[in-house]
Amino acid sequence: MTHEHDNDSMTASAGDFPDSLRWQLRSLRRDVAPERDLWPAIAERIAATPQMAARPAPAWRRFAPLATAAALALAIGLAWQLRPAPAPGPDFEGRLLTAEADAMTREYQAALFELNHGVGARAPQELHVLDRSAAQIRTALRRDPDARFLLERLQRTYERRLELTQRLAQPTLTS
């Protein structure tokens, strides 16, 4: 099952999955950075690729030095434009985590709304504990937006809240 990383596409496919299922799918996704720098291996493979044999010198060869200089200038200009963005600092990652927390909360609320339809208004005491702790984690995230572990804790709290709501919404124990 494909799972696009673009949040917009998630809302676009709202009609495809019930929110509770989308919530469960989301929880399966774990963004994991590669453990090591992949570039050296790639560079090696490029270097090992057989190069084309040099062709006989063409007629315009006497213009070569000029052409080379121009090409070089062009190449440097392009390289400057395409230089890699500065390594993401804490602000950048912090904003990412906050955005992820916001998206997670929206999805959770949608999933909860769907489940609550079956249950009715009264939410037992135990569920309030989970809701309060989710609020506590969100507050902590606002103050320490770089703490990825807080995001995981939030996800775990939402998951339990939904599991519990689902379990209680079932007409359990009657056939």
Added chain:
Amino acid sequence: MKHSLLALALLASVAAPAAWAATPINETRPLDPRGRIEIENLKGRIQVRTWNKPEVHIGGSLGKGVEKLVIEGDEGDLTVRVEYPRHSGGWGGDNKTEPTDLILNVPVLADLDIESVSADVDVVGIAGTSLDIDSVSGDVTVAGAPQESSVESVSGDLNLTLNSREVSAESVSGDIHLQGRMDGEMHVETVSGQIDANSKGQRLRQVSVGTVSGDADVRVALDRGGNLKAETVSGDLKIRLPKSVSARATGESFSGDLSATGLSESEIERPKYGPGSSFEHRYGNGDGVIRIETFSGDAALILE
């Protein structure tokens, strides 16, 4: 006929609805020594003891107002379920039904799967491949040696004595007391409940401890190359390991106090501006990994 008692009880309850009373249960079914049994009771009590016979005995009493006791399946896989009238509410918060006491004897090596909402759960002696208990507000007490255990509650307390290879114990506001010879993986998690865990000197490959506001006091040992992760938002963590531990330990906190045996105050790093503190310390050969993270809770890594 297997369901003769059930049929009689049903007839009796249909014939004289005004005379419902707690109905005694006395049923027996065959179950393979390593068979699986699933037990569901919303309200009351579920007690499980074990024996060496390839059969299950169900005793106790059905509470007044209960729809029926369902027993279905075969000798490989049995289900014992207390059914409540429809529209009694998912909680059984409806006071018309009285609690049901289920008292079972099952083969000692059976796989056990128990679901309860407010029924207390009490299991002694089980030693099958897997034990799975799901409760909401019922307290859970277990003493046994299943290979893998998973116990979950919301507000019920968990009192677990488990000699298991893999243990997962989770609660929301209930407290978790976990002890036993655990030598594989241990996972304990609460939201606001307290955690008190002890692997009795056994070395674990993976340990994960997590709370939001609950405190945790965990005494374990780490296998060579083992991994321990402890996280809390605002609770206090005490992680106790033997002095001989070999691991690279890191700690991070936004505003809590961090401390670790062998670590001087100067080794705790604080950025020049802004909150936060962290440390990194190698114990022994640094074979394993210990990672502690808090937001505002304090954390202490104690080698003793």
